[in-house]
Amino acid sequence: MSVAMPTLEDAGASENAPRVVTPAQLIWRKFRRHRLAMLGAVLTIALYLGAAFAPFIAPFGPNEYQSRYTYAPPQTVHWIRTNEEGRRIFGPYVYDLKVSVDYASGRRVFETDRENVIPIRFFPRGAEYRLFGFIPADRHLFGPADPDRPMFLTGADRLGRDMFSRTIIGSQVSLSIGLVGVIMSLILGLIFGGLSGYYGGAVDTLIQRVIEFLQSIPSIPLWIGLAAALPKDVNPALIYFYITLILSLIGWTGLARVVRGRFLSLKNEDFVRAARLDGASPWRVMFRHMVPSFLSHIIAAVTLAIPAMILAETALSFLGLGLRQPVISWGVLLQEAQNIRSVATAPWLFVPGGAVVVAVLAMNFLGDGLRDAADPFSSN
Amino acid sequence: MTNYLLRRLLYMIPTLIAVSFVAFAVITLPPGDYADTYVLAARQSGQVVTPEQEQAIREFYKLDRPWIVQYWDWTSSIITRGDFGFSFQWDLPVNELIWPRLAMTFVVSFSSLMLVWIIAIPIGVYSAVRQYSVGDMLATIFGFIGLAIPNFLFALVLMYVSFRYFGASVGGLFSPEYINAPWSFAKLGDFLGKLWLPMVVLGTAGTAGLIRVVRANLLDELKKPYVVTARAKGMRERDAIRKYPLRIALNPFVSSLNDVFVQLVSGATIVSVVLSLQTTGPLLLEALRAEDMYLAGSFIMMLSLLTVVGTLVSDLLLAWLDPRIRFR
Numbered sequence: 001m002s003v004a005m006p007t008l009e010d011a012g013a014s015e016n017a018p019r020v021v022t023p024a025q026l027i028w029r030k031f032r033r034h035r036l037a038m039l040g041a042v043l044t045i046a047l048y049l050g051a052a053f054a055p056f057i058a059p060f061g062p063n064e065y066q067s068r069y070t071y072a073p074p075q076t077v078h079w080i081r082t083n084e085e086g087r088r089i090f091g092p093y094v095y096d097l098k099v100s101v102d103y104a105s106g107r108r109v110f111e112t113d114r115e116n117v118i119p120i121r122f123f124p125r126g127a128e129y130r131l132f133g134f135i136p137a138d139r140h141l142f143g144p145a146d147p148d149r150p151m152f153l154t155g156a157d158r159l160g161r162d163m164f165s166r167t168i169i170g171s172q173v174s175l176s177i178g179l180v181g182v183i184m185s186l187i188l189g190l191i192f193g194g195l196s197g198y199y200g201g202a203v204d205t206l207i208q209r210v211i212e213f214l215q216s217i218p219s220i221p222l223w224i225g226l227a228a229a230l231p232k233d234v235n236p237a238l239i240y241f242y243i244t245l246i247l248s249l250i251g252w253t254g255l256a257r258v259v260r261g262r263f264l265s266l267k268n269e270d271f272v273r274a275a276r277l278d279g280a281s282p283w284r285v286m287f288r289h290m291v292p293s294f295l296s297h298i299i300a301a302v303t304l305a306i307p308a309m310i311l312a313e314t315a316l317s318f319l320g321l322g323l324r325q326p327v328i329s330w331g332v333l334l335q336e337a338q339n340i341r342s343v344a345t346a347p348w349l350f351v352p353g354g355a356v357v358v359a360v361l362a363m364n365f366l367g368d369g370l371r372d373a374a375d376p377f378s379s380n
Numbered sequence: 381m382t383n384y385l386l387r388r389l390l391y392m393i394p395t396l397i398a399v400s401f402v403a404f405a406v407i408t409l410p411p412g413d414y415a416d417t418y419v420l421a422a423r424q425s426g427q428v429v430t431p432e433q434e435q436a437i438r439e440f441y442k443l444d445r446p447w448i449v450q451y452w453d454w455t456s457s458i459i460t461r462g463d464f465g466f467s468f469q470w471d472l473p474v475n476e477l478i479w480p481r482l483a484m485t486f487v488v489s490f491s492s493l494m495l496v497w498i499i500a501i502p503i504g505v506y507s508a509v510r511q512y513s514v515g516d517m518l519a520t521i522f523g524f525i526g527l528a529i530p531n532f533l534f535a536l537v538l539m540y541v542s543f544r545y546f547g548a549s550v551g552g553l554f555s556p557e558y559i560n561a562p563w564s565f566a567k568l569g570d571f572l573g574k575l576w577l578p579m580v581v582l583g584t585a586g587t588a589g590l591i592r593v594v595r596a597n598l599l600d601e602l603k604k605p606y607v608v609t610a611r612a613k614g615m616r617e618r619d620a621i622r623k624y625p626l627r628i629a630l631n632p633f634v635s636s637l638n639d640v641f642v643q644l645v646s647g648a649t650i651v652s653v654v655l656s657l658q659t660t661g662p663l664l665l666e667a668l669r670a671e672d673m674y675l676a677g678s679f680i681m682m683l684s685l686l687t688v689v690g691t692l693v694s695d696l697l698l699a700w701l702d703p704r705i706r707f708r
Contacts, residue, residue: 213398216395216684216688216691217684217687218684218686220649221660221680222680224649224664224665225403225407225676226406226409228410228668229410229411231411307528315531315532315650318530318532318650319650319665340536340543344540347540350533350536350540353530353533353536356528356530356533357529364528
């Protein structure tokens with residue numbers, strides 16, 4: 001940092017010397033005061049942990065279905081009940097669902113059956129999965145004591161699959177695509193923003209024109225144009241990669257502007273000049289001396305860029321141009337909500353949309369707080 | 381000013397060339413061409429298509445020529461004759477298809493922009509002047525939620541609500557009986573009755589963003605000594621805010637207005653697919669799927685042109701609003 005730290009020599013007497021506070025500590029102090037940002041941080045961490053442990057938290061496998069329960073409504077979790085002997089028991093349970101078919105409309109009609117309870121157990125065996133992709137397991141955090149009976153906390157979809165499980169599993173792809181996309185944008189942004197800010201002159205003008213041009217093109221038509229160009233039959237992992245690439249093609253411009261602005265303001269600082277006079281290569285000056293001093297700004301900008309990526313992926317997948325079945329992401333899940341009639345029968349198809357809103361809000365709060373805290377030496 | 385305007389118009393020429401290039405590159409990117417789509421559809425309906433016939437289709441639509449020749453043909457006929465090519469899928473000149481749709485996109489985006497403007501400035505000013513009041517907090521919450529809800533999801537939820545509670549389906553820009561009717565007062569009324577939904581859906585995100593811009597900038601200005609001076613002179617509070625700080629605070633507002641316009645045009649694409657509006661969105665999506673290249677390319681190009689012109693207008697507005705900006 002360019003500001004001189006108070007050191008022991010400055011303070012004179014060593015007993016009542018002020019404690020040296022590192023910039024990181026200052027940032028943390030400032031950040032902690034921002035309540036919404038703290039909330040956002042907690043939620044964001046929870047979401048990413050949830051995504052990491054998704055198959056464990058989800059009571060059912062993503063493709064497990066019970067065709068008897070198509071479009072089953074959400075069941076509420078109750079806690080206290082009286083058992084057969086008339087004793088009060090404390091423990092989570094849901095009521096069973098009575099299914100009948102309305103032949104006039106051809107739909108299933110569900111009624112809560114208050115006579116039959118389905119107790120919820122912790123750590124039951126269920127669908128097999130691989131934790132982190134390699135640890136085989138079949139225990140879930142919670143689930144119905146009898147795995148064949150219904151427990152749909154946020155309802156079931158067209159095929160009788162559990163929306164809650166699918167939304168949690170979907171977070172893996174949706175949240176990671178934002179992260180991967182942002183990392184790609186960041187690499188591009190650092191290179192071009194850095195070149196632009198460091199060299200200035202013609203290089204700067206050229207890169208700035210390109211950025212202005214990319215920003216003046218409406219992004220969604222361009223995205224769907226590019227996404228329509230993706231081959232239909234390649235494997236999902238490749239599609240995932242292409243989508244992140246398409247998203248970061250435009251996403252890098254914003255980050256490049258932040259980087260350039262920072263480079264311009266740091267270029268004439270003494271420590272940068274000193275490094276240059278020491279004969280450090282431009283690459284070293286940039287990444288060893290300049291980048292660390294505005295890392296906090298970059299982190300804030302990146303946090304604010306992730307939700308934009310998540311929204312973009314959701315929109316593309318929703319239109320059927322992004323990820324497709326059998327990949328599960330929030331956008332793919334929302335495709336089910338495209339038809340107004342199926343939404344009218346099962347409003348819980350919006351649940352993945354709720355997850356999108358929560359994730360985007362949390363990261364916006366977090367990013368806002370980080371941006372305010374990024375410069376701990378400013379007075380406000 | 382005239383000089384500045386001329387220079388800006390000149391700048392637009394390379395931009396437009398780049399736009400047309402990108403648009404054409406994007407639409408020719410998919411593997412295969414319209415002949416493939418055509419043959420596939422014909423085979424699926426049971427017809428026999430020989431490779432010679434396939435070749436003939438390709439030659440007829442000039443799809444067998446090199447990329448750069450096709451690009452040159454397309455752009456030169458746009459410049460010389462205003463001819464945007466031919467839509468294979470619709471069997472019509474592109475010109476007949478895009479103009480009504482583009483006009484609708486413009487109407488929808490522009491009216492959303494007006495809505496954003498009308499709502500964002502007063503709320504932003506209020507939030508700044510009464511910082512941390514209940515109203516300010518409500519505006520902040522509204523702002524964050526507006527940013528976090530994807531446009532298409534908001535459209536879906538509104539459609540669901542009106543379907544569920546009012547029993548009406550709200551898609552489209554016209555009721556069925558008016559779609560092909562000539563313009564009349566009744567049709568205009570019907571149109572305005574339907575326009576509010578896309579306006580609200582599109583406007584929310586932009587409003588949310590702009591409230592924060594106005595609030596942050598006005599807050600910065602309100603601390604400056606000249607505002608203190610104005611108050612010390614005994615100027616009325618509303619004049620002390622309106623005359624100087626607000627005008628300066630609106631400067632970044634105007635420059636971000638353009639981003640908002642770009643977002644509106646861009647967001648309108650998805651929203652109009654969801655709400656089945658008669659704008660560019662649904663047609664563009666269909667054209668891209670069928671590899672109807674000239675139609676899709678013309679849409680992408682004209683939408684980009686719309687936003688490029690939007691940028692120019694907002695820059696001119698900025699220059700007019702803030703005399704400190706030099707016409708370089």
